[in-house]
Each structure stands twice: as structure tokens, then as C-alpha cells.
Amino acid sequence: MLKSLHKRHSELAQSKRQLEILSNGIFQNGDLLKFKDKIAESNQFPLRAKKLEILQINVGYMCNQVCAHCHVDAGPDRKEIMTKETMLQCLDVIKKTNAHTLDLTGGAPEMNPNFRWFVEEASKAGIQDFIVRSNLTIIRANKKYYDLPEFFKKHNIHVVSSMPHWTKGKTDKQRGDGVFNKSIQALKDLNAMGYGMPDSELRLDLVYNPSGAFLPGNQTALEKDFKKALLDDFGIQFHNLFAITNLPISRFLDYLIASENYEDYMHALVDAYNPEAVKNVMCTNTLSVSWDGYLYDCDFNQMLNLPVNSKVKHISEYQSELLEGRPIVISQHCYGCTAGAGSSCQGSVT
């Protein structure tokens, strides 16, 4: 199994080093425009936060997988886990916010020892769409997780799971040996519970990330191919596929540099820049909360240690009126969300 960049003491484990790479080289010598200047061309700088719609909480970086492209640099060796105290602070906000979506992510959020308690408490707030981003294999990782599909159903959780391809080869290459077979079994478990079935209200969506230095294709076409292949080969059903672009940070940035694809990939992102996608980027309606309660415009900014530009820095200080209208913190990784049809945690944005 791969080790996280942190465990390997890689210089790219440091967000400062990642930001240096993203700000220098081709973005310093005039080869490519910085994101700020690019969005200024269509009078969209500065991007500003709108009304909060999605509260995304990262409950910890610990994960049972070490995926090659992971922007969190998650893995079994990561010890950053949200405490119950911080969860209580989050619950205070969940109860008073008008956000329609609560989105729990990680790492593998289920590995947080207080995960089930947190879900039970948060579900009492009656949020319209309560997402848990499950990597699927956690459901089959250990007996104590086997009943997760039942638990999700009990709390009407919307399950969103990563699945980079409908074939074993491509999936295991990105997510680790054995991941494909376990994911298939977990999807069957979820289907058996009613998740993902055509008329079921138990939502099961899949997330597709390209397994290499290329951009995702058309989301609708990919969804069609995924649905056909998973149904034909395994009898598996799901609702929607979200095609997400890999952003050039953390382990994916490490891969891009090591494989000498970094410059070509950044050129591809900039060439595919779509000003229409800028209008709907997720950072303008999302707030990302880190394991230790600090606030970010998105999960990617969280990993780059780029906190919100606001007087309010921590979930315990949350005040919607102070966060609304804040200028979004940007760097060149943001090109990943504005390429082609755009990309967000909910897939394409145009």
C-alpha cells in the first residue's frame, strides 16, 4: 500500500510548497495566465461567496485506502480526526443554518469514532440533503462496518461514492489493489438495502475521477457507460454519476510532477477554461469545515491551508452575515473547477 505524502516526509506534504509550484514556473514566466487574471477577463474577479447552500464537514483525514490521486493525502497513517467537541460546535451551526445540504467527507468519515453519533445528531436537524461520502470499501473493511448500509438507510443518508471506472484494472490502479472487488460487493450491499434502485428515494451517486493526467469526458455519456457496464457485468444500479476533475494539489500534483505531466496538465486545464463554469463554482455556495473546525471556501483550499478571507475563521465563531459576500481565496488549482463543463463535489456545474 502507498504511504501518504506526510508519512513519506515529501516536500509536497507542505501546502506552502504546493502553492509555490502553482504560482511559479509557467504561471510566472507569462506562459499561462494566473487564475485571478483569467477570471478578471470576464469581470468575475473577485469571486464572492453567495448564500450558504452546502456545509461540507471533513471529519478526519484517516482512511483505509491510499488513492494515488487523493487531494486530502488521506490514509491509515493520518491521525487528524475531528473531536466530539468540534462536532458539537458543528451541530450548533447545522441546527441554525438554512443550508439545504450537509456533506460529510474525509478520509473515510466512517472511521471517525464519533461518526455514528454525529450522523444521528445531525439528522435531527432535518436538513434536506444529508450526504456521506463513502469510499465503499470501508463497508467491507471490517465486521463493525458491515451494517453501514442499514445505518445509512435509517438516517436517510445520501451516499456518494468514488468509482473511477467500471473495470478492475483502472480502478485498482488509482485506488489500490483489491479496491474494485470490495467496491462491487459494497455496491451490491447498498443495492440490497434499496440504495440506487430506479424508484428508490435512497440516493446512491457515484463519483468519477479520471485515472491519469487527463480531464473527465462528458458526464452524461460517462454515466450512461457506467450504468450499462455495472448493470450488465454485476447487476448494480445507481442514480447519478458526478464527473470530477482532478485538481493539481497534494498526491495528484506529486503524480503530475513525477510523471512529467504537470505543465501539459495545467495547459489542458487552462485551454479548457470556461467562464460560464466560473458562475457556478462550488466555493461560492459552500463552506468547508476542517477536522479541527477551521473554515475554508472548499475542501481543496482546506488542503492547501488557504482559510476563508473573513473575520470568522472557526466554526465556533460562525456568523452567516460575516461570511456571506466574502472574497473567495483563489490560486491556480482553481482552474480545475472551471475546465470544460466545470467541476464540483456535485459534478459538472454547467
Added chain:
Amino acid sequence: MQKTYYDPADLKKFGKISDWNEELGSKFFEYYNAVFKEGHLTEREKSLIALAVAHTIQCPYCIDAYTGDGLQRGITKEEMMEALHVAGAIRGGASLVHGVQMMNKVKKLDL
């Protein structure tokens, strides 16, 4: 003067062929885009055909473009290689089938 006949960066400039003949260039790209839209064949199937043809005509730009296009569409390397073998079989077969002509000639002239 560049030192090689092909430069990968030139692929992005394909659209510029219209600069010197707007009317025909536009007609070509309109046709090109229409061809690759889903019809009786899916866009995915057309991408694989394009990849096979690209290798048959040995066009580096097309190989670059349709390998990337295939990856974006989730086409696997196994599928790509199978498509290339179809191209290879047709191309090889095209040589070998002319062997019948050679055999006919030999049979006619040889004792």
C-alpha cells in the same frame, strides 16, 4: 525554421487552417463536428474508429487527439489496442489480399 516536421503544439492550431480560407475551413469543421456527434453509432464508438484510422493513416496529431479523447471517455487501453489490431489486420490484409493477384499472374505465366 523548426527542426522537426511535427510539433505537438501545432495540434491546438488546427482551427487556424480557416484563416486562409474561411469558407472551406468553416464547412470542414462544421462537417467534422457533425460526424462525431452521436447517431446510429455512439460518440464512444466513433472515437475508437477515429483512433484506428489515425493509426492507419499514421497521423501523429490524430493519434495524440484520439488517445486523449478515448481516455476522457473511459475507453480502456485494452479496447484501444483491440481497435488498433483491427486497423493492423485490415492494413496487413490489404497487402496480403493482393497476393491473389500475384498468384494469378504466377499461375498464368509459370509452367
